[in-house]
Amino acid sequence: MTELTNALFRPRAIALIGASADAGKHTALPQRHLLQHGYSGALYPINPRRSEVNGLRAYASVLDVPGPVDHAFVMLPTPQVLPAVADCVKAGVPYVTIMSNGFAEAGTEGQALQTKLLAMAKGSGTRILGPNALGVVDLQAGVALTANEVLSLPELPRGDVGLISQSGSMLGAILSRGAARHAGFSKLVSVGNEADITVAELVQLMVDDPETRVIELFIETVRHPEPLRRAASAAHRANKPILAFRLGRSAVGQQLAVSHTGALAGSGRAASAFLRDIGIAELRNFDALLDAPALFRHSRPSGSRIGIMSTTGGGGALIVDSLGELDIVVSPPPAPMRERLASQGIDVSDAPLVDLTLAGTNAGTYGAVLREFLASDAIDAVVAVVGSSSQFRPDRAVAPILDARGDKPVAVFLTPDANRSQKLLREAGIAVFSQPEACADALRAWTAWRPPRDPEVRPVQVPAGLLRNHAAGTTLSSAHSQAAFAELGISQPREWLLDPDPERWPAGTLASIGYPCVLKIASADIPHKTEVGGVRLGIADAGALRSEAASMFESVRALRPDAAIDGFQVQETIAGLAEVLIGIWRDAAVGPVVSVGMGGILTEIYQDVSLRPAPVGVDEALEMIGEVRAFAQISGYRNRPRGDLNALAEAISRVSALACVDEPRVAEAEINPLAVLAEGRGVRALVGLIVLDA
């Protein structure tokens, strides 16, 4: 860690601004917590009304203390915060944590106050954590600079997990729950409003921290997507997994997060897609935050084939079911593994669970099966379930887990309350779960985990000046939108413009038209063609085309004698296997995103779309297609004809590139519908729409 980081987490001198002498008050807690957990640096209570606070000499201002201050902790009422911070800036305090609230999270006035605060610190050597931040804890160094009551606990287990939380109270709750189950942390930071120091910057600090191996985020919103992307990349390069638990997954939760934190109203799905895109694994089960890190500390996922073994049929079935409900593939023991076990006198079936109930709960059998699972190249991770023996006889099935060696992650689920086994496993760095749902969620997150996508790879070059002739705020006409999509390389139905006189139609053109076709009158004077009989569908051949054109000409001329008729527009009929919607927009929180789904009302009802930060390459677009359940229809389901998924992926990628065009900026765009033809026959954009940013 740099010296500056040390000033944040391991300050040599701390000023507690607003420290109370009344032990019952929250503002008295940081002093007590620091001393209780062994803080050995200088400590200066700042309280102009006292000369002494709980045994320490107090000062009227941070400017009065006898030495330099590394970290000031501000616990004052809102109106007193700015003057105190001004003093800190003057005193050259490198870090000021502001616990006080009443800033951006409290509405417009608070936002103005926060802006002032930020202006004050800007350009000075003073950095601000918060406001509305509950403080920092460095368990490895014994620094507990926080008013969070959980620090009253006499002992808190140390570990290698660093936690960054947008909720101060939940930071305490997580620490407390961890303590109860031997899950330790290295550093914990409550970031509050992120006025200055951001989640992204703290991730970067933890990447550089040798005592942190896994980084966890408890967040309600993503406030700085691009810095977070860079920090996540650095974490990936340093081989430090990042796990996130995000509030606002449900619609009502999202609504609450916006009102609660002043966060931008981005969509929860966009935020999830963004986290995944930058290599952060998202957990959905709260307890998994404590139990999952050990799973991720192992290698990256090689696949998603999970082997399950158990000393108890019921307990094993509980895990099989929990995984099955999350659509995780449970792999029965592969045949070679079963053969090798049989040669050791251990018979296991090809059921999706190696149930060792009858074999008895002994270390020999349990260890042999676990070793074979770990050695099999058809298995990517193992869940080892241990029943009642884990509570009373860790030597039986827990011991062989402790002894097992291998690169693959092992997730242990203990069916009873088995504190001793839990401690043994945690100390050995093995993932141990007491909730089947947490175990399944952690494995889901692990199998879905992937490296950050390289944001520098722009898969498709958007032609320069594609939208240059359109003013900001414009909604492009259908024709202009379609023209732009055509220039992007997205096919549209073929069209031919024919002379008003059918006698003059070139034979070559007539032969090249694909039938059945659509015939439309071409006239700038007739915007609503159908009203004058100017559209006919399903024309079967060249002869029919001629006669329909002649009769259309007569009827249009009769109805609109004044209109100048340019001729006829002929369009091929598109017989797609499916009609798809590709959309792009700028999410308020995480920026440009692209989505794809089957068009129509059912997609809306089932929310069956795949979503990614834009742009995406073709491979990524194919992955998106695989995530849309309705696309089973055009992916060979029940021997149905396959659609041209490669062409669809190509189109998704091209449209996604448009989301990142900056001059002019595209606010949103969609092709709806895009017809997907049979394999090898491409796609056709039928209707396109582009809206530019105001």
Add this chain to the structure above:
Amino acid sequence: MTELTNALFRPRAIALIGASADAGKHTALPQRHLLQHGYSGALYPINPRRSEVNGLRAYASVLDVPGPVDHAFVMLPTPQVLPAVADCVKAGVPYVTIMSNGFAEAGTEGQALQTKLLAMAKGSGTRILGPNALGVVDLQAGVALTANEVLSLPELPRGDVGLISQSGSMLGAILSRGAARHAGFSKLVSVGNEADITVAELVQLMVDDPETRVIELFIETVRHPEPLRRAASAAHRANKPILAFRLGRSAVGQQLAVSHTGALAGSGRAASAFLRDIGIAELRNFDALLDAPALFRHSRPSGSRIGIMSTTGGGGALIVDSLGELDIVVSPPPAPMRERLASQGIDVSDAPLVDLTLAGTNAGTYGAVLREFLASDAIDAVVAVVGSSSQFRPDRAVAPILDARGDKPVAVFLTPDANRSQKLLREAGIAVFSQPEACADALRAWTAWRPPRDPEVRPVQVPAGLLRNHAAGTTLSSAHSQAAFAELGISQPREWLLDPDPERWPAGTLASIGYPCVLKIASADIPHKTEVGGVRLGIADAGALRSEAASMFESVRALRPDAAIDGFQVQETIAGLAEVLIGIWRDAAVGPVVSVGMGGILTEIYQDVSLRPAPVGVDEALEMIGEVRAFAQISGYRNRPRGDLNALAEAISRVSALACVDEPRVAEAEINPLAVLAEGRGVRALVGLIVLDA
């Protein structure tokens, strides 16, 4: 309890058949557990190789013991079980629990052995629990007749929850987890294979047990649906809620349950629908088994409007999100409640969470908000979230919860590890959760909970002899199937049979035909009408009908001069708003069921169907319609025209009645598609199919 029940749970004399003198063996455990937990009756180890077992005189056979035996516990190797049970029958032992395995759960041979065992006991006064049962525990009486290791715990909390488990090991795990969090039980029974004594019978015993107020089931399959329905009805009358946790919810879990227990391969969805139908609330979160009972001990749900309050914004948001993800309605505090609070100086917003972070965590404010929630008639249940104060200061927010009075359930979620508060709340009979997912699941189960449906109410009478002319095993022809559905009162497209000579067609008939219509040639000699041009669609009026009929007659006669032409069949064209599939079949585990969904491939992909035990009444069918997400399309979604949902419900109810016809038995039947017309215009069965049981 009757004397017989006492012999099961509180025997005056127990024989331990196969009791080992080796303390390290499982077969030594029941003796130790009984003595450890204070069993004061007579205890007879049965072991022909020893005269004494762990300090007690041993006997060679249950026939040798000096007094009557109430309950024998058999722990012998499989081949020795039958002779031992024969002795018990001879000795007149009323209850024999067989822990030994190798019976129905172990394949065909085991099944044969189990049949023999059952024959042996039949007609005698001896009842059998098991085989493959881990025993019974009566915590109120201190009887621990089981080899489950968890009974080694020195103290186990007593409570009023009775647990019946198909998994012996999970019974122990649940007991162990309960002990760690002060969740007590009255009686626990491991039922094993249910060869004789069934889950249903044990439910009935617990209904009669004054010490049990809530009954819980941990099950993998429903083996005896009708007895369970009767027992559940009795429980409902006695005001004792039944909660179930069922393994086999996922496809892979279902597959495992079948192989693991020898259960029938019924569908998981059918089992869930069945449990709900008979008034059993199904939990999906494992920990909810321990935490949910207190919620159900209160009144039945009056609605599903959940109010949420919290001392911590993050912790409250966690609950809001968890409920939102299960589509549970979170109700903001209603206006009158906010006004009453404002008059007490407490300002709360209309956000879906009453966040008291800023109000400070004090008993006065917290209690006032809770009281107002409990008093509001716009709220059905309350979640009270307590943050760090629950760990160190139960007097702040936990105390007012303990003091609160009202009929509505309160679910408490504690964000930190807060053992003391948990104990206080449990002892007060208040539902307390430490997992947000468990809390949300329990509330989901509670709001979805309903009284058992009265199985005697047969909503529709199936006409006598509807299918009598068809032999068993028959698949009825389309025409016969449609005729049967018509007799059941399900409308079909109107049809008219017209003379071969259009000149003879009655003007009245022509006027009554709805146009556009379909015209078909009517001839018993022409099974494939389309091949000879014998079908024409979309005929617009009477004139067109005459001319099409004349031309069809000519063309058919030209192609099939030998065929006798009876005339023409005219059918109205059905323009439905949706095409629906109604199906019935007999689930292997739970019997007749009915399902409804939108027809077509997407329904299959999304598994978007509603399912119920058959028969259902019209109200129930309307509820089913509400559960099918795709039906939003015909329920007014985005101002689309509404379909005739009442007629659809009527049709579902009528078809469902067919599932219960016994002579001949219907194996399966479906209408696919059933066209749903606009509101008030009914439904039409377009294609029907009925298959009789072989």
